[in-house]
Amino acid sequence: MSNSMDRLLQEDLDKRRLQHLYRTRVRVDSACSDQLSVDGKLVHNFCSNDYLGLANNTVIANAFKKGIDDYGTGSGASHLISGHSKAHCDLEQQLAEFTGRPKALLFSSGYMANMGVIAALAGRGDTVLEDYVNHASLLDGGLLSRAKFQRYKHKNCIDLEAKLNASCSARKLVVTDGVFSMDGDVAPVVELANVCQNTNAWLMVDDAHGFGVLGNTGAGLVEELGLGVDQVPILMGTLGKAFGTYGAFVAGTETLIETLVQFSRSYIYTTAPPPAVAIATSASLELVKKEQWRRDKLKQLIVRFRAGAEQIGLSLMHSNTPIQPVLMESDTQLLETNNKLLECGFMVGAIRPPTVPKGTGRLRITLSASHSEQQVDALLDALDRC
Numbered sequence: 496m497s498n499s500m501d502r503l504l505q506e507d508l509d510k511r512r513l514q515h516l517y518r519t520r521v522r523v524d525s526a527c528s529d530q531l532s533v534d535g536k537l538v539h540n541f542c543s544n545d546y547l548g549l550a551n552n553t554v555i556a557n558a559f560k561k562g563i564d565d566y567g568t569g570s571g572a573s574h575l576i577s578g579h580s581k582a583h584c585d586l587e588q589q590l591a592e593f594t595g596r597p598k599a600l601l602f603s604s605g606y607m608a609n610m611g612v613i614a615a616l617a618g619r620g621d622t623v624l625e626d627y628v629n630h631a632s633l634l635d636g637g638l639l640s641r642a643k644f645q646r647y648k649h650k651n652c653i654d655l656e657a658k659l660n661a662s663c664s665a666r667k668l669v670v671t672d673g674v675f676s677m678d679g680d681v682a683p684v685v686e687l688a689n690v691c692q693n694t695n696a697w698l699m700v701d702d703a704h705g706f707g708v709l710g711n712t713g714a715g716l717v718e719e720l721g722l723g724v725d726q727v728p729i730l731m732g733t734l735g736k737a738f739g740t741y742g743a744f745v746a747g748t749e750t751l752i753e754t755l756v757q758f759s760r761s762y763i764y765t766t767a768p769p770p771a772v773a774i775a776t777s778a779s780l781e782l783v784k785k786e787q788w789r790r791d792k793l794k795q796l797i798v799r800f801r802a803g804a805e806q807i808g809l810s811l812m813h814s815n816t817p818i819q820p821v822l823m824e825s826d827t828q829l830l831e832t833n834n835k836l837l838e839c840g841f842m843v844g845a846i847r848p849p850t851v852p853k854g855t856g857r858l859r860i861t862l863s864a865s866h867s868e869q870q871v872d873a874l875l876d877a878l879d880r881c
């Protein structure tokens with residue numbers, strides 16, 4: 496039995512290898528920071544989502560330790576049994592205030608939040624419309640919901656409006672990444688909000704990569720665009736990227752949050768995150784608000800990288816965010832370049848299908864406030880050589 500299972504599975508693995516799509520895990524032996532220890536060698540880290548350099552911050556780490564002293568290491572139960580602590584309540588309130596929404600709800604991860612929200616809000620007979628290049632967790636949520644699920648052309652409000660007008664569902668949910676995770680470009684959320692208001696659809700924005708980074712105080716894309724709960728009724732953000740801890744949240748009206756508490760299966764049927772993580776995230780939120788220099792520095796590094804990349808003729812995408820993909824001609828070229836960069840001491844993401852559409856494999860370079868100008872220049876130099 497297990498032999499025949501392994502044989503069948505091995506065929507799939509072999510196929511993936513032949514397609515140059517086989518994935519391997521690099522073992523890191525150090526904390527997340529601007530440099531990582533890999534195979535006994537220090538490499539510059541240009542592939543994390545630690546945009547503000549908070550994943551290994553002493554203030555946050557001390558709050559985490561204090562949280563363990565107060566609450567232990569685990570929550571011990573799901574939120575609806577006995578796992579919901581004061582630490583979780585406090586953080587939810589702080590996140591609601593920060594995003595200018597009446598309420599917020601913590602989830603264990605962004606993946607779980609997206610699956611759980613979409614499947615709780617839409618079901619058979621409803622329609623879910625998503626941007627073509629949305630994150631996998633949003634697409635999976637759409638499929639899980641059993642609603643009629645369609646994708647509209649990337650950032651194309653005309654295509655979206657036509658699809659909404661053609662739908663006779665009573666409930667229509669439109670879902671978009673705020674900052675697209677593999678491209679780094681930003682969704683036209685003002686226009687999307689208008690289309691949704693005109694067609695009586697609900698808009699959900701996943702601001703995983705904008706939260707902490709965009710907006711005057713780091714409250715994300717909705718802050719940058721000045722969009723309240725009426726325009727973006729369902730806002731999702733993650734805490735494992737710019738915030739440097741772990742987990743995610745959804746913010747919106749009291750009715751939305753109560754609906755998720757009652758119906759969101761990935762919220763209900765799982766152990767609540769450790770309270771110490773919530774305490775660490777509260778400390779992180781204070782730093783995100785207070786330390787504007789992190790966002791300023793990040794912006795300068797983005798401008799520096801793009802100017803340098805243009806000079807050496809790299810094929811960049813339209814992104815002004817810390818996600819700076821460099822398109823490659825083929826997946827083999829991508830892997831070769833990636834290996835050469837690693838040999839030169841630079842770790843970047845090598846992103847291939849099915850994460851991105853066929854023929855659009857790319858180096859996914861991510862910048863962080865923890866980088867120095869010299870590191871960015873050295874990366875550009877290495878890219879030029881490789």
Ligand SMILES: Cc1ncc(COP(=O)(O)O)c(C=O)c1O
Pocket residue numbers: 604605606607609630632672676701703704733734735742743
């Ligand atoms: C746009 C987007 N949404 C959601 C997620 C999932 O978040 P998490 O890592 O917290 O599960 C990611 C993470 O990679 C993402 O890029």
